[in-house]
Amino acid sequence: MSSLVIEKAEIGTPRHRDAVSSPTLLAAENLSRSFVYRRGSLLRREARFRAVDDVSLTLREGETLGIVGESGCGKSTLGRLLSGLARPDAGSATFADLSLSSLSGQAWRASRRDIQVIFQDTAGSLDPRLPIEEQVREPLDLHAIGTPESRVQAAQEMLDAVRLGRHMWGSVPGELSGGQQQRVVIARALILKPRLLVCDEPVAALDVSIQAQIISILQDMRSRLGLSMIFISHDLGIVRHIADHVAIMYLGQIVESGPSETVFSDPAHPYTRALISAVPVPDPKRRRQRRLLSGDPPSPHTPPPGCRFHTRCPLKVERCTSEEPRLTLQGAHGVACHFAEVAP
Amino acid sequence: MRPTYLLWKTLRAILTMWLVVTFVFFVLRLTGDPVAQLLPDDVDQNTIDFYRHLWGLDQPILVQYWRYMVALTQGDFGISFRDNQDALQLVLSRLPKTALLGFVSLVFALVFGIPLGVIAALKKDTAVDRFVVGFAVFGFSLPNFFLGILLILAFSLHLRILPSSGSDSWQHLIMPAFTLGTAFGAQIARYTRSAMIDVLNKPYMRTAESKGAGDLLRLYRHALPNAAIPLITIIGLKMGELIGSAVITENVFAWPGIGRLLTFSVAARDLAVVQCILMIIALTMVVSNLVVDILYGWLDPRIRADGTPEAAR
Amino acid sequence: MPLLQVSDLEVTIAARSGEAVKPVRNGSFSVTAGETLALVGESGCGKSITCFAVAGLLPKRANISAGSVMLDGRELAVLDRKAMRLVRRRDIAFVFQDATNGLNPVKPIGWQIAEAVRLREGASWKASHARALDLLRRVGMPEPKRRMREFPHQLSGGMNQRAMIALAIAGSPKLLIADEATTALDVTIQAQIMALIADLQREIGMAVLLVTHDLGLVAEYADHVAVMYAGRVVERADVESLFATPRHPYARGLLDALPRVDRVSRELAIIEGQVPPINAMPAGCAFAPRCARALPRCRAEAPVMLGGSDHAFSCFNSLPEREAA
Numbered sequence: 017m018s019s020l021v022i023e024k025a026e027i028g029t030p031r032h033r034d035a036v037s038s039p040t041l042l043a044a045e046n047l048s049r050s051f052v053y054r055r056g057s058l059l060r061r062e063a064r065f066r067a068v069d070d071v072s073l074t075l076r077e078g079e080t081l082g083i084v085g086e087s088g089c090g091k092s093t094l095g096r097l098l099s100g101l102a103r104p105d106a107g108s109a110t111f112a113d114l115s116l117s118s119l120s121g122q123a124w125r126a127s128r129r130d131i132q133v134i135f136q137d138t139a140g141s142l143d144p145r146l147p148i149e150e151q152v153r154e155p156l157d158l159h160a161i162g163t164p165e166s167r168v169q170a171a172q173e174m175l176d177a178v179r180l181g182r183h184m185w186g187s188v189p190g191e192l193s194g195g196q197q198q199r200v201v202i203a204r205a206l207i208l209k210p211r212l213l214v215c216d217e218p219v220a221a222l223d224v225s226i227q228a229q230i231i232s233i234l235q236d237m238r239s240r241l242g243l244s245m246i247f248i249s250h251d252l253g254i255v256r257h258i259a260d261h262v263a264i265m266y267l268g269q270i271v272e273s274g275p276s277e278t279v280f281s282d283p284a285h286p287y288t289r290a291l292i293s294a295v296p297v298p299d300p301k302r303r304r305q306r307r308l309l310s311g312d313p314p315s316p317h318t319p320p321p322g323c324r325f326h327t328r329c330p331l332k333v334e335r336c337t338s339e340e341p342r343l344t345l346q347g348a349h350g351v352a353c354h355f356a357e358v359a360p
Numbered sequence: 361m362r363p364t365y366l367l368w369k370t371l372r373a374i375l376t377m378w379l380v381v382t383f384v385f386f387v388l389r390l391t392g393d394p395v396a397q398l399l400p401d402d403v404d405q406n407t408i409d410f411y412r413h414l415w416g417l418d419q420p421i422l423v424q425y426w427r428y429m430v431a432l433t434q435g436d437f438g439i440s441f442r443d444n445q446d447a448l449q450l451v452l453s454r455l456p457k458t459a460l461l462g463f464v465s466l467v468f469a470l471v472f473g474i475p476l477g478v479i480a481a482l483k484k485d486t487a488v489d490r491f492v493v494g495f496a497v498f499g500f501s502l503p504n505f506f507l508g509i510l511l512i513l514a515f516s517l518h519l520r521i522l523p524s525s526g527s528d529s530w531q532h533l534i535m536p537a538f539t540l541g542t543a544f545g546a547q548i549a550r551y552t553r554s555a556m557i558d559v560l561n562k563p564y565m566r567t568a569e570s571k572g573a574g575d576l577l578r579l580y581r582h583a584l585p586n587a588a589i590p591l592i593t594i595i596g597l598k599m600g601e602l603i604g605s606a607v608i609t610e611n612v613f614a615w616p617g618i619g620r621l622l623t624f625s626v627a628a629r630d631l632a633v634v635q636c637i638l639m640i641i642a643l644t645m646v647v648s649n650l651v652v653d654i655l656y657g658w659l660d661p662r663i664r665a666d667g668t669p670e671a672a673r
Numbered sequence: 674m675p676l677l678q679v680s681d682l683e684v685t686i687a688a689r690s691g692e693a694v695k696p697v698r699n700g701s702f703s704v705t706a707g708e709t710l711a712l713v714g715e716s717g718c719g720k721s722i723t724c725f726a727v728a729g730l731l732p733k734r735a736n737i738s739a740g741s742v743m744l745d746g747r748e749l750a751v752l753d754r755k756a757m758r759l760v761r762r763r764d765i766a767f768v769f770q771d772a773t774n775g776l777n778p779v780k781p782i783g784w785q786i787a788e789a790v791r792l793r794e795g796a797s798w799k800a801s802h803a804r805a806l807d808l809l810r811r812v813g814m815p816e817p818k819r820r821m822r823e824f825p826h827q828l829s830g831g832m833n834q835r836a837m838i839a840l841a842i843a844g845s846p847k848l849l850i851a852d853e854a855t856t857a858l859d860v861t862i863q864a865q866i867m868a869l870i871a872d873l874q875r876e877i878g879m880a881v882l883l884v885t886h887d888l889g890l891v892a893e894y895a896d897h898v899a900v901m902y903a904g905r906v907v908e909r910a911d912v913e914s915l916f917a918t919p920r921h922p923y924a925r926g927l928l929d930a931l932p933r934v935d936r937v938s939r940e941l942a943i944i945e946g947q948v949p950p951i952n953a954m955p956a957g958c959a960f961a962p963r964c965a966r967a968l969p970r971c972r973a974e975a976p977v978m979l980g981g982s983d984h985a986f987s988c989f990n991s992l993p994e995r996e997a998a
Binding site: 562563564566567568569570571573574581582585586589659660661662 | 759761766767774776780788837
Binding site for chain 3: 224227257291
């Protein structure tokens, strides 16, 4: 079987690292961020909603945290808060003892070296006129790191590392495919040797075969550079594959979090269960009876009272409509559901 | 929502009008003395002072402004310096001619521009399309006065079948309306074409095709209602240009409307009349924008009654 | 006899420069009434164009340049636009990927469905509106009466897709083509929509042509599969055989490249390189430049379909029928 495929990616980092031994790299406490969804005027108040509502999490050095949820759940906003690209209204994010929410201009710029972000839209984040080799080198030039020769060498090594052939180095982004552009973006993000890489849907726009290439490059770079990663995605299969820990979001809140294996093989929150059950599995012998959720998720602008999931939850009781469940931890596994407290 | 929306729009329209009046008032008064312009060169200083006092031009400019605004609120637009007529009356007596010319030109432009644009879009990249695009470029790059003079040369001087100036019969209307309508129609054809090309490529057009709807049904049920939305906006915005071109066209054909009156009044520094005309032009534009806003809300359900796009759900 | 039999389909698009490209070069597959065939492949493989060709919805510059499309014993490839329009009214319905943009933004949902009813069943507007409301109820639209009057922008993506399905099943078509119908939707909504399509399929007895890049959907909903690569169907089988013993290296590679939610996948197989551009197809097998099993022959000569009618593949060096575990 392995003879067919040209290359197999090895997972660089051990899956179940000893969580206690590595120090905390990023800690978020009670992060909230709201946005205006209807402008105010003389005649009416502006309307706001909380895209991220009271989220706490930690990321340990060398670990990969997957953030999963459906569109509008606030996962991208959370990613921006955790990478310091957006400031929270309340709560704090601390990166290696630096508080991201209160950095001065200079300290903030310095933090950019340690935290890099890549997005789904590669074309939008690349300069359409600059040859890719220069784009990858640019961060080194800007920070004036090393000699000009060493920068060129570092950029070329990085392009090799993301498996972009030498014949493409002089190309401009328009001449590359989506997957190749994403490799350039990764190379440029990693050239400064950051400690944290935040990936927001990095492969959502790519075909399956190209997606696998990018994921394997990310895994490869992760082990080579000892990176910590936050991987934001709607694709549960990819997150299970790449993340050590996972946080499931629904309407701005984390409803379940914990080690990937626990969450995926033994999900405790009814939303997590429904979500996993809804993902089609590529195995015709395992066609399952699905737990279909009825209805659409409520608008994030007007979340329901009590447990936000109660409008679609099969387990709903009276209490769920009025009392908001808190994320309660059992070891590393946290669940925000009134039933999870009772059920083992 | 609707009443407050209209109230807002009206308030904004009034504010716009006030800004226009104020701007015109100061600019006109800061660019020269109307008394010196109107009176012969050899009159004595007493006469000049007399007229200055009579028209209130000896007062500080802010006092003049205050008086003017107070008078405006009572519907008094001042007196024409030139013939002592009420300025508003004078302008209103010329307005029907301009309105007639503008309306006929607009109808002409729409009747020719829209179908040409639609045909060009349907036959994109064919000879028909290239012909329409070529005509459109020709139509709007040709200056109005030039086309007007060409027409006069051809139909009045050479063929002698149409009168070159005046407004006594419907024959007098043909050349000015054609001149004004051609330029506007060419622009409308061009915008219709691009709006239609945009709409024809939309996924819902393919959905209509997948239902088994025929070409004509798809055109008037699906494509035209969508293409009308950007088109209405552009036509509304271009109304200002139409009025501007009307001033030139009226002069070329000696069409006795407010455009021609404006030219005379500016030359004569007849402040009250100029001001009155500019206000009417501004009012036309403000009203046409208001009409566009209302049409827009009616054509496009995505625009809520308060004019802001509905938040994504 | 299959409801739809597509044989050696070739689509040619006249490019502006005068040269012609062939986004579909060899499409052969069939669908039986009441069954689901998945047409699976990555972007640009020609799966959508194949469906447009079947339904007569090809863009102006494109045409069926070879092959045959038989629907219920009738050759569609030779029909003109007008005749194809009647085929779409009676027999073939389409559900597109992006329902929110696939519905007319300035027309009420109810009107859009009623228009389809009117065209397909020839009913009056009044009767068509009544039937549209029935259809909305049938597809599980919440508050159907209210939705009749609403516009696409007022509905969620999932609700719009339900409306699109209601519009498609008006007139009970024989063949429903679902072109990436759930790709733009969240996974919990996708599950609802797929369940709905499967339900309607049983009820109406229609054949479904499921166009998708998602092998998970294929495994869960399809009876048969045709895998496309660079404009050709490279493997065709029933769903169990394809997933258990894929014979074409590309099909195998796709399956192994997929991270899965139901188990820990320690490693993802990687198919290096990318699909060759449509105007620079290699002389031999289009997959040969990316294929680890490629032989010299593969680069020189395009393979033809081998194997029986139940499991066919086009490969000179195919994978063995049974693999050692």
